[in-house]
Amino acid sequence: EPEVTQTPSHQVTQMGQEVILRCVPISNHLYFYWYRQILGQKVEFLVSFYNNEISEKSEIFDDQFSVERPDGSNFTLKIRSTKLEDSAMYFCASSEPIRGRGYTFGSGTRLTVV
Amino acid sequence: AQKVTQAQTEISVVEKEDVTLDCVYETRDTTYYLFWYKQPPSGELVFLIRRNSFDEQNEISGRYSWNFQKSTSSFNFTITASQVVVSAVYFCALSEENYGQNFVFGPGTRLSVLP
Numbered sequence: 546e547p548e549v550t551q552t553p554s555h556q557v558t559q560m561g562q563e564v565i566l567r568c569v570p571i572s573n574h575l576y577f578y579w580y581r582q583i584l585g586q587k588v589e590f591l592v593s594f595y596n597n598e599i600s601e602k603s604e605i606f607d608d609q610f611s612v613e614r615p616d617g618s619n620f621t622l623k624i625r626s627t628k629l630e631d632s633a634m635y636f637c638a639s640s641e642p643i644r645g646r647g648y649t650f651g652s653g654t655r656l657t658v659v
Numbered sequence: 660a661q662k663v664t665q666a667q668t669e670i671s672v673v674e675k676e677d678v679t680l681d682c683v684y685e686t687r688d689t690t691y692y693l694f695w696y697k698q699p700p701s702g703e704l705v706f707l708i709r710r711n712s713f714d715e716q717n718e719i720s721g722r723y724s725w726n727f728q729k730s731t732s733s734f735n736f737t738i739t740a741s742q743v744v745v746s747a748v749y750f751c752a753l754s755e756e757n758y759g760q761n762f763v764f765g766p767g768t769r770l771s772v773l774p
Contacts, residue, residue, distance in 0.1 A: 650704040
C-alpha cells in the first residue's frame, strides 16, 4: 500500500535554529498538507499546497513557516527560528486529484525544541 | 464554520465491554467527508474509515461499527467486545468539499481498555 514517508521521525533542535521537516508524498497525489499536534492536544491544520503554491493556510502558519516542493518528490516544511512552543508532532499528508479521496497521513516527525 | 466535537475526553472500560465514541460536527457545506483515526501511543494516525455526506449507511468492520446520522450531525463509533489492544486516542475529523481540502479534527477521546 502506498505510504507518505516523513523524515526524520524525531528531531531535537535548539531554540532559534532553523529546522526542515521532510516528506515524500504518494507519487500520483497532487495535494499536500502539513498538520501539527502539540503533545496531548488535537491535530491542527497548518497549510495545504497545490500546483506549486499554497492553496490555504491557518493562522498558525505565520512568517516563521514556509513550505516548498523542491523537486518532483519531496515536500518540506521549514521553521526559520524555532521557539519552544513549536515542539510538537508534525504530520504530512497527501491526497488524490479527486477531492477527499485517498487522504493519507505520514507517521509524523516529533520536533523537540530545547 | 467547521467544527468537530468529541464530548468524551477519556473513557475507561473493562475488556469485552462495548464502547461508543461520540462525534458531532458542524458544517456549512452540503458535501463533506467524515473520518475516524486512531492514534496509538507510538503517535501515528491510523486511518479507520471515510464516509461522504451522501452515504448514510452504517458500516461494520469486524468489531468496529459506525453510525452516521445527518439529522443529528453525528458520526459515532462503536467498538464491540473491546480488547486491551484497542486502547488509544481516537479522533473524528471533517473535510468539506467546497471550503478547502484541509481536515478539522475533534479534540480526541482517549480510550483505555482495562484487562
